[in-house]
Amino acid sequence: MGPLTGLEVIELQGIGPGPFCGMMLADMGAEVVRVDRAAAAGRANAGDSLARGRKSIAVDLKHPDGVATVLALIARADALIEGFRPGVMERLGLGPEVCMARNPRLVYGRMTGWGQSGTIAHAAGHDINYISLTGALHAIGPRGGRPTPPLNLVGDFGGGGMLLAFGIVAALFERSRSGKGQVVDAAMTDGSALLMNAIYPGMQSGSWKPERGSNMLDGGAHFYGTYATRDGKYVSIGSIEPQFYELLLEKVGLAGDNSLPKQMERANWPQLQEKLAAVFCTKTRDEWDAIMLGSDICYAPVLSFAEARAHPHNVARQTFVDNGGYFQAAPAPRFDRTPPRVPPPAVAAGEHTDEILRGAGFDAAAIRALRASGAVR
Numbered sequence: 001m002g003p004l005t006g007l008e009v010i011e012l013q014g015i016g017p018g019p020f021c022g023m024m025l026a027d028m029g030a031e032v033v034r035v036d037r038a039a040a041a042g043r044a045n046a047g048d049s050l051a052r053g054r055k056s057i058a059v060d061l062k063h064p065d066g067v068a069t070v071l072a073l074i075a076r077a078d079a080l081i082e083g084f085r086p087g088v089m090e091r092l093g094l095g096p097e098v099c100m101a102r103n104p105r106l107v108y109g110r111m112t113g114w115g116q117s118g119t120i121a122h123a124a125g126h127d128i129n130y131i132s133l134t135g136a137l138h139a140i141g142p143r144g145g146r147p148t149p150p151l152n153l154v155g156d157f158g159g160g161g162m163l164l165a166f167g168i169v170a171a172l173f174e175r176s177r178s179g180k181g182q183v184v185d186a187a188m189t190d191g192s193a194l195l196m197n198a199i200y201p202g203m204q205s206g207s208w209k210p211e212r213g214s215n216m217l218d219g220g221a222h223f224y225g226t227y228a229t230r231d232g233k234y235v236s237i238g239s240i241e242p243q244f245y246e247l248l249l250e251k252v253g254l255a256g257d258n259s260l261p262k263q264m265e266r267a268n269w270p271q272l273q274e275k276l277a278a279v280f281c282t283k284t285r286d287e288w289d290a291i292m293l294g295s296d297i298c299y300a301p302v303l304s305f306a307e308a309r310a311h312p313h314n315v316a317r318q319t320f321v322d323n324g325g326y327f328q329a330a331p332a333p334r335f336d337r338t339p340p341r342v343p344p345p346a347v348a349a350g351e352h353t354d355e356i357l358r359g360a361g362f363d364a365a366a367i368r369a370l371r372a373s374g375a376v377r
Contacts, residue, residue, distance in 0.1 A: 002029020002331075002340030007172070010073050011054070011081040012061075012094075013037055013349075016127070016152065017188065018083030018111045019050040020161030025079075025168070026053030027331035028340050033077075033356055035059050035070055036349035041377035045346035049328040053343025057357070058350025058377040065375035067093045072360050075102045079168050083111040086121050096183050106181040107171040111164045113155070115187030127155035130188040136196050143213025143220060159191025214266075216240070222272035223248065223263060226302055227280035234302035235280060235288050248297045252279045350377050 007030040011022040026032040034054040041058035045051050057073075060066040071094070074080055080099065082089055089095045089110075096108045110116060113125040114133075131137045131154045132147075141148040164186035171184050202208030202215075214220040223239040239248040245263050249255045254275070261268035280288065285301050292299040303311060309320045309327060321330045324345035331340045353376050357367050370376045 001338070002027070003335055003338045004169075005029035005338070007031065007079070008077045009033070009079045009081065009168075010035060010070070010077045012070075012083070013040075014081075014083030014111070016050075016083075016156040017160030017164065018081055019048075020157050021109070021111065021164040021168070022054065022081055023050050023052060023343075024162065024165040025081075026343050029338070031055070033057060033073060033352075035061075035073070037061075038063075038066070038350075038374065038377045041348075041350035041353075043349045045348060046324055047326045048346045049323070049326065051346035052323060052328070054346065055352040055356055056347050056349050057353045060375055060377075061092050061094075063373065063375040064093075065370055065373055069357070069360075069362075069370060069376060070094060071099065071102055072362075073356070074099050074106065076360060077103065077106060078172065079107040079109060081109045081111065081164070081168075085124075086112060086116050100181055100183075104181060105175060105179065107168050107175065108181065108183045109164050109168045109171075109186065110184060111160060111186050113160075113188045115189060116185045118189075127152035127160075127188065130155040131159070131192045134189050134193040134196065136192045138210075139196075139199065139212060139218060141212045143211065145212070147212065154195060155188040155192050159193075159195050160186065160188040163188075163191040163194070220266075220269060222269050222276055225273070227277055229283060229285040229288060230281055231284040231286075233285040235285055235292075236300050236302055238298035240298070244296050244298050247295060248299075251291055251295070251297060252276065254279070353377065 004025060007025065009022065009025055009030050009032045011018065011032050011034045013034055013036045022032050022034065032054045034051065034056045036056050036058045038058045038060035059069055061070065074094075082094075099108060100106050112121070113130045114121045114123065128137065128149050136154055137147045137149065140150055164184065167184040167186050171182050175181055199208060203210075208215050212218060216224055219225045223237060223245055226234045226236045228234055237248060239245040242263065246255070249257075249260070254260060261272065283291075289301055293301070305327075308314060314320060318330055321328055321342050323342055326345060330342060354367055357370070357376070362370070
């Protein structure tokens with residue numbers, strides 16, 4: 001099931017973007033084997049949605065037989081995912097030269113924050129730091145306020161794990177023509193910069209102001225933002241196009257107000273925000289839903305996670321699933337001919353150690369020896 005059925009991937013246990021990349025590939029049908037740390041063997045992971053759909057082998061990568069075991073798995077794989085700092089895989093004896101000597105067709109996917117090269121490539125960091133360095137974080141936050149971290153969606157997931165998944169699939173497509181693997185260097189700095197490409201033209205032309213909260217898409221415009229309702233909840237509007245804006249004015253009872261400034265007169269946006277804020281707080285969120293939801297205003301209620309899961313539109317599309325008793329988003333995107341199934345929940349570290357070793361050609365005596373030495377668990 002899924003368009004990547006038949007693809008074999010080795011994922012070295014990591015955090016955040018690496019597992020997200022592995023999840024995306026597993027969601028699409030790839031067989032992803034996660035190499036967990038031996039010290040974690042037996043540890044349950046069922047609620048970890050980023051680790052769903054994998055088999056797990058627990059290996060001591062500081063043991064020479066553990067490294068040899070992983071190399072044997074890599075020799076049979078199509079792709080590898082690793083998220084260590086630059087140089088760590090090389091010190092372990094699992095760098096690209098060693099792995100690709102064993103398997104010249106291997107697509108070697110590397111996930112880092114700063115990249116494999118650059119002046120601070122070896123420094124520690126997190127999502128917030130990577131999107132700071134590229135300017136993305138500077139653009140997010142309220143007018144006159146400090147930058148607001150957009151969870152860790154821009155660096156870790158959109159600019160990181162999703163970028164690596166795309167890079168791996170692109171390299172696999174190229175391999176189908178050349179027969180050769182290659183290294184994919186996915187950096188969250190590169191990815192978060194790439195996500196900003198739609199904004200750069202406005203910055204260069206002067207139409208996008210450097211001050212946060214003063215532009216059309218960052219909360220500065222009265223017609224693109226969120227408003228509090230009478231019951232303390234919120235609604236979102238995105239009435240950018242003139243015809244949608246006219247409909248917004250009609251629904252909030254301002255269509256006949258000839259004193260209103262024109263929609264795109266930026267200097268009047270704060271005044272118009274105050275006017276709309278006063279209107280939206282006169283009704284509850286449900287009352288505004290009854291008036292606006294489903295219209296061309298470009299409107300939606302701001303839902304909590306629990307509310308989002310129960311909303312009729314999301315229910316109709318099965319956007320969210322119950323996976324072994326855990327609430328998760330379903331695999332996406334969708335395919336009409338090779339639809340992916342919902343992968344099973346994450347397993348305990350090392351749950352499939354013997355099965356994976358047998359599949360890689362290890363006999364019973366070799367498996368017993370590896371277990372006895374502590375190389376695997």
